Structures are given as structure tokens and as C-alpha cells.
Amino acid sequence: MVAVAASERLSPRASQAVFRALLDTLARPGRVLALPEPGPGPVPGPGIVPLALAVVGSPVAVIGDPDWQARICQATGASATSGADASLVAVYGTPDPAIVSRLRRGSSLAPENGAKAGLACRRLHEGGPGEVTLELSGPGIPGTVRLGVDGVGPAVFDALREANAQFPAGIDVWLVDERGQVAGLPRSVRQAVL
Amino acid sequence: MTVAELAAPAGTGEFGHLDEQSKREIRSALLTAVAVPGYQVPFASREMPVARGWGSGGLQVTLAVIGPQDTIKVIDQGDDAGVNAANLRRLIVASTGVADTTDARAASIIQTRHRVPEDPLAPGQILVLQVPVPEPLRGVERDMRELRRMHAEADYSKIWVSLYEDLVRNGVITQSTGYPVLVGGRYVMATTPIPRWDVPRLHQAGFLSLFGAGREKRVYAVPPHTSVEPLAFEDVPFQVERTEGAACLLCGAAEAYLVEVPDRHAWICSDSDWCWRRRSPDDETGGGMREAADD
Amino acid sequence: MGYAAARGGLDAILAAEELMRAKRDGGASPPLEISQLTERLNLAVDRVMGEAGLWAPDLAARALRQAEGDIIEAAHLLRAYRSTRPRLAAGLVTHADEIEVLRRIVPAYRVPPGPQLLGRTLDYVGRLLDDGTPSGPAHRPAATSGNGQASHPDHPDHPAATGTGTGGQAEDPARRSPARLLDLLRSQGMIRDRRRDDDPEPHDVTREPVRPGVPRSARLSVMARAETGALVNLWYRNILGPDGYIHEITLGEVRHGRLPVRVTHPVTGQPVRLGSVRVTEVEAIEDLDGPDEDRGVFDVGYGLCLGHNERKAIAMANLDIAVERDGGQSGLEQSVLMTTDGLDASGFLEHLKLPHYVTFRSMVDRKAAVRAAAGRPAPEQQATQQQTAQQQTAQQQTAGVTR
Numbered sequence: 019m020v021a022v023a024a025s026e027r028l029s030p031r032a033s034q035a036v037f038r039a040l041l042d043t044l045a046r047p048g049r050v051l052a053l054p055e056p057g058p059g060p061v062p063g064p065g066i067v068p069l070a071l072a073v074v075g076s077p078v079a080v081i082g083d084p085d086w087q088a089r090i091c092q093a094t095g096a097s098a099t100s101g102a103d104a105s106l107v108a109v110y111g112t113p114d115p116a117i118v119s120r121l122r123r124g125s126s127l128a129p130e131n132g133a134k135a136g137l138a139c140r141r142l143h144e145g146g147p148g149e150v151t152l153e154l155s156g157p158g159i160p161g162t163v164r165l166g167v168d169g170v171g172p173a174v175f176d177a178l179r180e181a182n183a184q185f186p187a188g189i190d191v192w193l194v195d196e197r198g199q200v201a202g203l204p205r206s207v208r209q210a211v212l
Numbered sequence: 213m214t215v216a217e218l219a220a221p222a223g224t225g226e227f228g229h230l231d232e233q234s235k236r237e238i239r240s241a242l243l244t245a246v247a248v249p250g251y252q253v254p255f256a257s258r259e260m261p262v263a264r265g266w267g268s269g270g271l272q273v274t275l276a277v278i279g280p281q282d283t284i285k286v287i288d289q290g291d292d293a294g295v296n297a298a299n300l301r302r303l304i305v306a307s308t309g310v311a312d313t314t315d316a317r318a319a320s321i322i323q324t325r326h327r328v329p330e331d332p333l334a335p336g337q338i339l340v341l342q343v344p345v346p347e348p349l350r351g352v353e354r355d356m357r358e359l360r361r362m363h364a365e366a367d368y369s370k371i372w373v374s375l376y377e378d379l380v381r382n383g384v385i386t387q388s389t390g391y392p393v394l395v396g397g398r399y400v401m402a403t404t405p406i407p408r409w410d411v412p413r414l415h416q417a418g419f420l421s422l423f424g425a426g427r428e429k430r431v432y433a434v435p436p437h438t439s440v441e442p443l444a445f446e447d448v449p450f451q452v453e454r455t456e457g458a459a460c461l462l463c464g465a466a467e468a469y470l471v472e473v474p475d476r477h478a479w480i481c482s483d484s485d486w487c488w489r490r491r492s493p494d495d496e497t498g499g500g501m502r503e504a505a506d507d
Numbered sequence: 508m509g510y511a512a513a514r515g516g517l518d519a520i521l522a523a524e525e526l527m528r529a530k531r532d533g534g535a536s537p538p539l540e541i542s543q544l545t546e547r548l549n550l551a552v553d554r555v556m557g558e559a560g561l562w563a564p565d566l567a568a569r570a571l572r573q574a575e576g577d578i579i580e581a582a583h584l585l586r587a588y589r590s591t592r593p594r595l596a597a598g599l600v601t602h603a604d605e606i607e608v609l610r611r612i613v614p615a616y617r618v619p620p621g622p623q624l625l626g627r628t629l630d631y632v633g634r635l636l637d638d639g640t641p642s643g644p645a646h647r648p649a650a651t652s653g654n655g656q657a658s659h660p661d662h663p664d665h666p667a668a669t670g671t672g673t674g675g676q677a678e679d680p681a682r683r684s685p686a687r688l689l690d691l692l693r694s695q696g697m698i699r700d701r702r703r704d705d706d707p708e709p710h711d712v713t714r715e716p717v718r719p720g721v722p723r724s725a726r727l728s729v730m731a732r733a734e735t736g737a738l739v740n741l742w743y744r745n746i747l748g749p750d751g752y753i754h755e756i757t758l759g760e761v762r763h764g765r766l767p768v769r770v771t772h773p774v775t776g777q778p779v780r781l782g783s784v785r786v787t788e789v790e791a792i793e794d795l796d797g798p799d800e801d802r803g804v805f806d807v808g809y810g811l812c813l814g815h816n817e818r819k820a821i822a823m824a825n826l827d828i829a830v831e832r833d834g835g836q837s838g839l840e841q842s843v844l845m846t847t848d849g850l851d852a853s854g855f856l857e858h859l860k861l862p863h864y865v866t867f868r869s870m871v872d873r874k875a876a877v878r879a880a881a882g883r884p885a886p887e888q889q890a891t892q893q894q895t896a897q898q899q900t901a902q903q904q905t906a907g908v909t910r
Contacts, residue, residue, distance in 0.1 A: 045435040190247045230590070254716045259583065344858065388866065406865075
């Protein structure tokens with residue numbers, strides 16, 4: 019094992035703080051929260067999901083950024099794998115609907131096998147609007163709420179809806195914007211592009 | 213390269229007893245639980261300093277979730293001062309250094325055995341419930357493979373039939389605590405042995421509920437604003453515990469969960485701190501830990 | 508009098524802990540040394556390690572001492588300790604042929620391949636309570652090296668231990684690594700061959716909980732850590748009924764010996780031996796007799812546990828092949844997987860001592876509701892009626908006496 023720069027491996031304290039943000043946003047879809055301040059060094063963006071959750075040997079797919087792929091695997095001891103096999107995923111750059119469609123969905127017997135994915139976007143707007151405005155309802159949401167997302171095309175949300183159409187199988191997603199804000203879309207959420 | 217360097221990625225659990233890898237595994241399971249409300253997510257339950265069946269699951273959930281900024285409250289049967297609650301609280305505080313309180317309004321995490329606090333909980337508060345038996349269909353099916361299929365296919369006919377037969381045989385549904393509920397319109401879930409009194413308080417709640425079953429190695433969750441409906445028949449409304457004329461001997465409350473003091477033919481609040489605050493609203497020192505006054 | 512149960516809960520706990528310490532460490536007898544446990548009560552120490560799933564003789568002895576001899580409590584202490592230890596590496600696969608035997612018997616054959624070694628066993632020692640005078644050399648001061656190695660050369664963990672107490676003799680190496688009966692039977696085509704070409708990862712039961720349908724490696728891991736009494740009892744009630752009918756295997760191998768433990772060195776990448784653990788290993792031969800089974804061959808059940816614990820390993824091997832043959836038809840697999848863990852079972856049993864008054868009040872409420880629905884008197888009314896009836900009876904008796 020090669021020593022990894024301290025800035026990339028999340029400290030236990032930071033891991034817990036990130037987890038709480040992931041938990042809160044998944045439990046209340048539509049809310050936009052600030053991730054904890056990153057330490058010195060490059061900002062992980064969507065990679066924060068595997069960085070905070072992976073353990074040694076976790077199958078992790080980092081798509082669109084080979085540097086972050088290497089950093090995340092070294093920092094956590096995770097194993098690099100394809101999008102179709104990963105339990106934890108980070109998608110950098112502009113996400114492609116085909117990537118979302120390929121992610122692991124689990125099954126009704128084993129919903130826990132569905133992937134948890136961080137998706138990069140440019141900017142999140144709690145309450146909307148955005149380049150894409152989503153209307154959300156379901157567990158965690160009183161009535162309906164809106165979420166504005168810049169930098170992700172509507173086809174991605176169509177692909178996500180399709181991937182989550184056989185609940186309880188599905189994918190749980192966090193959108194992470196360039197300001198370090200996060201919003202959660204659990205597979206239980208009903209989302210429509212306005 | 214030393215052993216200490218080899219061990220570093222695991223973390224040595226100096227905060228919150230569990231090592232970092234264990235916490236991450238529990239956290240992943242909790243996130244799945246929140247995404248699939250009411251589904252029992254398997255997790256690799258660690259042996260804890262408390263025995264199986266004594267809150268090891270609730271403890272693991274709390275230790276995975278808690279951070280230095282949190283304030284913890286621990287209750288058993290609604291009482292902060294019970295021996296088991298006191299033991300769990302000291303374990304949590306000793307391994308994390310977080311502040312503790314008996315006031316449910318001031319706690320960010322409340323770990324509880326068998327009660328939901330009487331105070332309405334706010335968004336941002338997390339309720340961690342200790343679960344002895346997470347399987348709501350346990351009474352109607354023993355084979356674990358069949359249970360798994362039933363939940364996967366939402367085939368809940370057996371439990372509906374058993375409730376109906378109960379009603380026909382006894383004139384009322386005799387399920388006492390741990391009443392089965394339908395969560396998010398999809399999963400039948402065990403409400404742990406909380407009384408029926410507390411079941412409606414999980415429905416469309418403002419707070420997040422996390423359930424930990426350490427011995428059975430499952431966690432599950434109910435996000436806020438999620439429907440939690442007791443399995444009941446349209447023409448037979450769900451009944452909570454009620455004794456006509458009963459009121460708390462100490463604070464006079466009738467609209468709270470009361471427990472009996474049989475040799476006095478009297479009742480007292482199960483939520484000891486809520487009761488104490490009703491009697492001493494100006495005292496900020498927290499009542500649950502004090503000796504009850506001689507009455 | 509306070510109305511809530513156990514006021515000042517923390518004070519009560521601290522007082523209880525002080526009482527525990529005073530009784531355990533007090534009294535007129537000398538304090539218990541770790542070496543006394545590892546040397547004189549080594550079978551208890553072995554059992555604790557087996558049920559904890561952790562090879563650590565000195566720690567197991569400490570746990571046993573702290574738990575005042577309660578094996579399940581001691582195993583709990585050890586497992587909870589294990590929960591705090593980080594994982595550094597995974598052991599490399601080691602063939603059981605590498606076990607350096609201290610004892611080896613083959614009941615299936617009078618003259619099996621490879622030597623038998625009776626070794627240290629109580630099996631043929633008469634069950635006569637001895638008169639209490641210490642036998643053998645005069646007592647010598649206990650001296651441990653403190654790193655898990657026993658000082659007495661007859662102790663199985665002593666580096667020079669031969670298991671026969673006659674150390675120093677030149678020895679045939681085949682004695683320590685005898686040939687396996689299974690290899691002979693295999694060469695004769697008498698055993699159902701279940702060896703495989705792939706190399707699946709074993710199911711780690713401490714990382715992923717088990718449920719019916721898990722692979723055999725999970726079943727074996729669960730049984731290796733199971734409570735000894737639970738496995739013996741489960742075996743017995745399946746042999747005799749009422750649970751089901753499995754039949755007794757014929758023992759092929761019973762071995763007690765030291766198994767080397769190796770990992771990959773983190774820097775050189777080469778295998779390196781860390782030391783050894785002592786295990787009990789059993790290969791049990793099953794006579795296939797089912798209508799869909801091949802009656803021309805035998806099948807094999809396997810048992811392995813830490814320490815010297817033959818009854819556990821034998822029960823394990825018999826249950827292993829029974830579950831394999833049962834193929835999920837009965838509840839046997841579920842019983843083995845879900846009900847044999849000592850910590851789970853006793854923890855859940857003893858949790859009944861926790862306060863349950865919230866639940867009980869709810870049950871009483873349901874009793875009242877059932878009675879109301881049936882037009883029966885409510886519990887309070889019933890109590891009053893009984894009281895009145897008793898008073899009347901008492902008055903009549905008094906009147907009868909004074910008459």
C-alpha cells in the first residue's frame with residue numbers, strides 16, 4: 019500500500035459530516051445542502067460519494083475522470099470496476115443518460131444492490147427554477163417541491179426515472195454542484211421534468 | 213512500514229467505538245433504508261459492549277450517525293433514568309464526548325427503546341429505535357426464504373388474513389405493541405414494541421426514524437413526510453391504548469401514554485422528562501435524572 | 508418512594524459493577540493468573556476462542572477470568588474486542604493437510620492410511636472423581652512468556668509440544684502429517700467428488716449477515732463460531748427427532764493440531780508465516796441412502812473449529828452434510844444458520860429482564876378490550892367482585908366460629 023495524501027483520504031470526522039449531508043438530502047429530496055468544507059487539495063465533486071462511503075474492496079466506478087479514479091481507489095482501498103458492477107459511482111463532466119441506464123439497480127429480493135451514485139452538475143437551486151426544473155414528490159417531501167438543476171440534460175432524468183421504474187430496485191443519486199452543494203434523489207422519489 | 217501504518221485506513225475507532233470501515237458499512241445500509249422506506253436492509257452487525265437483544269443495533273446506528281456537534285438523549289420505556297438507558301448513554305458519551313440531555317426538544321439524536329417521545333420532534337431531529345424483532349410477518353410465516361419473497365412481491369395476504377381471523381375470534385384486534393404498518397404504501401414494517409399510542413405519530417412525521425436490529429442484523433427507516441398506516445379494516449378503526457378516566461398522578465396529563473402503578477390504583481406518564489417539565493416548566497436543569505419527589 | 512423504576516440508573520449500575528469487582532477480586536484465595544487458565548483450564552479457554560472466532564489464548568483467558576467462568580460472557584468480551592480491531596490482511600488459503608497433528612484417529616478403519624495418534628484425550632479415562640491430590644512433578648512457579656506461549660512442554664501450545672509428553676524423541680514426519688482417509692476413498696472412487704475448479708471467495712459472515720441460501724462456506728463459518736451446546740443439541744434432536752431424521756455419520760478423520768497462518772507480506776508481496784492456530788478438524792463419512800442419491804458412493808461432511816473441541820467439530824461435520832443433503836426442503840438450514848450463535852440466543856433470552864412495562868400495559872389494554880367485546884367483566888370489576896366474595900366468605904366463617 020502506498021501512502022496517500024491526507025487531503026484525499028477523508029478523515030473520520032469529515033466522513034461523518036459528509037454522510038450526514040448525504041443522509042439529510044436523501045431523506046428530504048429537493049433540499050439543497052452545503053457539503054462540509056473540503057480540506058486542502060482538489061475538490062472531489064461527485065467523487066465525495068465513494069470517498070465517504072467506500073471500504074476496502076468496495077467495487078467503485080469513477081467515470082469521466084481517471085485522476086479521481088486513481089485517487090479515490092488509493093484513498094479508500096476500493097476496487098475500480100465498470101459502471102455496471104459498481105456499488106458506488108461518481109460521474110464527472112456532463113452526465114450521459116446511457117451511463118445512468120447501465121448502473122446496477124439491484125432487485126426486489128435485494129434492493130441493497132442498487133448503486134449509489136454522485137453526479138456532477140453545474141448549479142443546484144432549491145425550489146427551482148433551473149435549466150432543468152424537476153417537480154418532486156414522495157417519501158421525504160411534504161406535497162411537492164421543485165428543484166432546479168443546471169448542467170444536466172433532461173434525458174438523464176428520464177433515464178433515472180426509467181431505471182427506478184421497478185421499485186424497490188433502483189439507483190440512489192446525489193447531484194453535486196460546483197459550489198459544493200448537494201441534493202438527493204432516492205429511488206423512491208417521483209420526479210418529472212417541467 | 214509499521215503495523216500502525218497498515219492499520220491506518222481502518223481507523224481505530226477513537227471516536228464512537230466502531231472503526232471507520234464498520235461505520236461506513238452501516239451508513240451505506242442506512243442510506244438504502246431511507247431510499248426504500250420500510251425495507252429491512254441486511255447489515256454486518258458488530259458485537260458491541262451491550263449484549264444482543266439489549267440495544268446493540270440501535271447503538272450501532274447511533275454510533276454510525278453521530279458527530280461531535282450532536283446532542284444525545286437515550287430513553288427506555290420513555291424513561292431517561294432506567295438502567296439500560298443510562299448504560300447506553302454512558303457508552304455513547306464516553307466514546308464520543310458528545311453532550312447529552314434528557315430534554316427531547318434539545319436532542320439532535322434520540323435513541324429509544326419502545327417509545328416515541330411525547331414532544332413533537334422537529335425536522336433535523338433523528339429518532340433511533342431499538343428493534344428486538346424486525347420481521348412483522350414473523351407470526352404468520354417461519355421460513356425466511358418465504359418471508360423474503362413476500363416482502364419482495366408485496367404479498368401480504370397472510371398477515372391480513374391473520375388480522376381478520378383475530379378480529380372474528382376475539383371481537384377486537386388483539387395485537388398490543390409493535391403493530392404492523394404499511395410504509396409508503398409498499399412495505400409492511402414492524403413498528404418495534406412501541407405502543408399503538410405512538411404508531412400514528414410516525415405517520416407523515418417531521419423527523420427521520422431509523423430502526424436498528426443488531427441481533428437480527430437489519431436496519432430500516434422511515435423518512436419524514438412518509439405515510440405509515442396501521443393495517444386495519446375500513447369498518448374497524450385502529451385503536452390506541454386508553455383507560456377511561458386515567459390521568460398522570462404527578463402532572464395530571466390524560467393525553468399521553470400512561471403506565472399503571474397497580475398498588476396505588478394510579479397512572480403515571482411513561483415519558484418521565486416530559487412529565488417532569490410539565491410540573492416544573494421554569495427549571496432548565498432537566499428533570500429526568502432527578503429523584504422523583506415523594507408524593 | 509419514587510414512582511419510576513430504577514431511579515438514578517447510573518448510580519445503580521456503578522454500584523453493581525463495584526459489587527462485581529469486589530466479589531470477583533476479593534476473598535481469601537490467591538488471584539487467578541492467566542497461565543493458570545491457559546494451562547489448567549485450557550479446554551475452557553479453547554471453547555471461548557472457538558465461540559468468539561478469535562485465536563488469542565491469553566486474551567481468552569483474561570475474558571474467562573473477567574466473566575468469572577461464564578463461557579458465553581467471555582466469548583462476548585472477546586468478540587466485542589475483535590470488533591474494535593482493524594483488518595490488516597486476509598489469510599492465505601492453507602490446506603488442512605498442513606495441520607501438524609497432536610492427535611489423530613480414524614474410526615472408520617482398523618488400520619487406516621497414515622498412523623493414528625491417540626494423543627491427549629479423556630475419551631478412555633475412567634470417569635472417576637479423583638481424590639484431589641495433585642499428581643506429577645511438584646508444583647513449579649507459573650512462568651509465561653506473555654505472548655501466548657505456554658511454559659509447560661506438555662501444553663499443546665508449547666512450541667515443542669508433541670502431545671504425548673515424551674518430547675525429545677526422534678520422530679517420523681508422517682506421524683505429524685498423516686495421509687488422509689479421504690484421499691484413499693477418492694482414489695477408489697468411493698466418494699462423491701465435490702471439488703471444484705473455480706475459487707469463489709468465501710462468504711465472510713462478519714461482513715455480510717447470513718440467511719438461507721448462503722453458500723457452504725457461510726454455513727461452516729457460522730458453525731465454527733456457534734455455541735457448543737447449541738450444535739450438540741441441534742445434532743441430537745435431529746438424530747432422535749422430533750425435528751427430523753438425519754443419521755449418524757461414520758467418522759473418517761478426527762484431528763487436533765496446529766495449522767499455520769500465512770498472509771501476503773505488504774511490502775515484499777511474498778507469503779509469510781505469522782504463526783499457527785490450534786484447531787480440531789473432522790471429516791465425517793455419510794452413507795447416501797436417498798432415492799435420488801447415488802448409493803454407490805459416500806459423501807463427506809466437514810467440521811473445523813478453533814481449539815480442542817471434538818464434540819463441536821463432530822456435530823458440525825454431521826450437520827454440514829445433513830444440510831447439504833436436505834437441499835432446503837426442511838427448516839434444518841435455517842436452524843443451523845440462525846439459531847446456533849451463543850451470543851444471539853442468550854442475549855435475546857436475557858433481554859427479557861429489561862423493563863417491558865410499556866408493552867405490558869398495552870397487553871392489559873387488549874385484555875380489557877377483548878373482555879368488553881365479549882361482555883365479560885373488566886379486570887378491575889373482577890377484582891372487586893372477588894374481593895367482595897372473599898369478604899363474604901370470611902364473614903360467614905367468622906359467624907360460624909362464634910356460633
